[in-house]
Amino acid sequence: MVMNTHSNPRITLVGAGPGDPELISIKGMKAIQSADAILYDALAGKELLDYAPAHCTKLNVGKRGGCVSHQQSTINELLVHCARKYGHVVRLKGGDPFVFGRGYEEIIYTEQRGIPTTVIPGISSSISVPALEGIPLTVRGINESFWVTTATLSSGELSNDIKLAASSSATIVILMGLQKIQEIMEIFKRHGKQDVPVAVIQNGSLASQKVALGRVDTIVEEVLQQHMASPAIIVVGEVVKLHKKFESEFFIQMAMQASL
Amino acid sequence: MVMNTHSNPRITLVGAGPGDPELISIKGMKAIQSADAILYDALAGKELLDYAPAHCTKLNVGKRGGCVSHQQSTINELLVHCARKYGHVVRLKGGDPFVFGRGYEEIIYTEQRGIPTTVIPGISSSISVPALEGIPLTVRGINESFWVTTATLSSGELSNDIKLAASSSATIVILMGLQKIQEIMEIFKRHGKQDVPVAVIQNGSLASQKVALGRVDTIVEEVLQQHMASPAIIVVGEVVKLHKKFESEFFIQMAMQASL
Numbered sequence: 089m090v091m092n093t094h095s096n097p098r099i100t101l102v103g104a105g106p107g108d109p110e111l112i113s114i115k116g117m118k119a120i121q122s123a124d125a126i127l128y129d130a131l132a133g134k135e136l137l138d139y140a141p142a143h144c145t146k147l148n149v150g151k152r153g154g155c156v157s158h159q160q161s162t163i164n165e166l167l168v169h170c171a172r173k174y175g176h177v178v179r180l181k182g183g184d185p186f187v188f189g190r191g192y193e194e195i196i197y198t199e200q201r202g203i204p205t206t207v208i209p210g211i212s213s214s215i216s217v218p219a220l221e222g223i224p225l226t227v228r229g230i231n232e233s234f235w236v237t238t239a240t241l242s243s244g245e246l247s248n249d250i251k252l253a254a255s256s257s258a259t260i261v262i263l264m265g266l267q268k269i270q271e272i273m274e275i276f277k278r279h280g281k282q283d284v285p286v287a288v289i290q291n292g293s294l295a296s297q298k299v300a301l302g303r304v305d306t307i308v309e310e311v312l313q314q315h316m317a318s319p320a321i322i323v324v325g326e327v328v329k330l331h332k333k334f335e336s337e338f339f340i341q342m343a344m345q346a347s348l
Numbered sequence: 349m350v351m352n353t354h355s356n357p358r359i360t361l362v363g364a365g366p367g368d369p370e371l372i373s374i375k376g377m378k379a380i381q382s383a384d385a386i387l388y389d390a391l392a393g394k395e396l397l398d399y400a401p402a403h404c405t406k407l408n409v410g411k412r413g414g415c416v417s418h419q420q421s422t423i424n425e426l427l428v429h430c431a432r433k434y435g436h437v438v439r440l441k442g443g444d445p446f447v448f449g450r451g452y453e454e455i456i457y458t459e460q461r462g463i464p465t466t467v468i469p470g471i472s473s474s475i476s477v478p479a480l481e482g483i484p485l486t487v488r489g490i491n492e493s494f495w496v497t498t499a500t501l502s503s504g505e506l507s508n509d510i511k512l513a514a515s516s517s518a519t520i521v522i523l524m525g526l527q528k529i530q531e532i533m534e535i536f537k538r539h540g541k542q543d544v545p546v547a548v549i550q551n552g553s554l555a556s557q558k559v560a561l562g563r564v565d566t567i568v569e570e571v572l573q574q575h576m577a578s579p580a581i582i583v584v585g586e587v588v589k590l591h592k593k594f595e596s597e598f599f600i601q602m603a604m605q606a607s608l
Contacts, residue, residue, distance in 0.1 A: 103471075105373065106469075108375070109374075110373060110374045110375035110378070111373045111374070111375055111468075111469065112373065112374060113365065113370060113371045113372065113373055113374075113471060114369075114370045114371070114372060114373075114374060114377060115368070115370035115371055117374060118370070184471075184475055184476070184479070185479070186475065186478070186479040186484040186485060186486075187475055187485060187486065187494075188486050190488065191479075191484060192484040192487050192590065193487070193488070207479055207480065208371075209366075209371065209471050209475065209476035209479050209480065210471065211363075211373060211444075211469050211470065211471050212472070212475050215444055215446065215447055215469065215472050215475075216444070216469030218446070219444070219445070219446040219451075219467050219469050220467065220469065224446040224451060224452035225446055225447060226446070226447060226448050226498075227452050227453070228450065228453070232497060232498060232507040232508075232509050233495060233496060233497035233498070233507065233509040233513065234447075234495075234496055234497075235493060235494070235495040235496075235513075235516075235518060236493060236494055236495075236496075237492060237493035237518075238486075238492060238493070248516075248517070249492075249493055249516045249517055249518060252512045252513070252515055252516045253495075253512070253516070255512055256508070256509040256512040256513070257507075257508070257509055258495065258497075258509055258512075258513075330452065
């Protein structure tokens, strides 16, 4: 039985941003400064916990890749439990809480139990990580939209939406897709997109950020050669050509082919 | 002729976020604190200028809607001029600099003139404004992707990508589209989407934030009745049903129809 000891339980979902602890919002930082308890993700920077007051209880409820360390239902229960026990709970989530972050499910659960819950958006990796690697998602004259999806879904729907996106000018951003990159690139190939530039960016916004560049039919080999690992995002589209290294690699490749 | 007086000219493009001055990143705030000059947009919150040091020169180079008050070429030249004259220039842009923000064009221009330019991402309105209105862009079991596009191309035409997006399963976010909402909704109707929920959100993240809710075939009337104005974003997709007010309006409408 949960002891309902705190008179003012409340929850704030905070987007921690892509990883660099300075990419949290001022509002998010202030929420942490007033937290009595923090439940944080594997993807949220640990340095952010330093903003918390001394009395604050800190719990790691991280999930990473497909390895579920805490079931979503357990996290939901913990949120309610901690709010009733401690008062103001900050739920710190990597990126933005509402982009594949299951933030909505948490809000519904906690509000149905009478605990006021608010959201402070974060900088989503889907947009910021390409930017930090020098790849803008939209550029006048190149494209007019971008499409963000997750790889962990029924392949049928992925295929249909990729077909539509591939026919458009959209830059395609795929989150949590590294383990399925071969399968994903096969879908693009089936739509005649073997030459479209692709970037895979690991540890975006951190000092360890690295990138693999190629095209739909070469990126899998690049990823293997460079030992790319999760967390990583995949960017597919002509805008990838604007990456500084892409052009030089492209030219070196051309030069090598010419000398054969 | 530009006087090249400063020994260390540099430029930082900073995403100001959706409007609420506390939704800028800590890194963005620190950049402003060390700025010798700031060039800011109409959409960037004026309160952010208060972080600047006393000696900092502040220039409004805002564009809004289609009314160009400063040509992009003028902004580019001003950036270079100010960096050479003052030192550290912060280019403060509403939302994220790389989401329809022409940030890339500015970087190319300034770097080609030998001025080191870096980017600090911002919270994009495309994701955060729906979230602040209680609409998550993706929810398990409802949809698995979102597609962000702009309505107005430089040619004045409607983006062809809207037609493709309308056929997908994605939540669709349309920026700068309010003036063309009727035309856009006609596209969705032609794809049999007349019943899909739509939200139009004005002044996202500010105290004056307001929303109009409806469906593809009713939203234009709602927008007129509620006197919605730019800046506003349009969200089309089943996730809009999760908005608290949508459901009650939906039920009231059902009840009224039942009583006829």
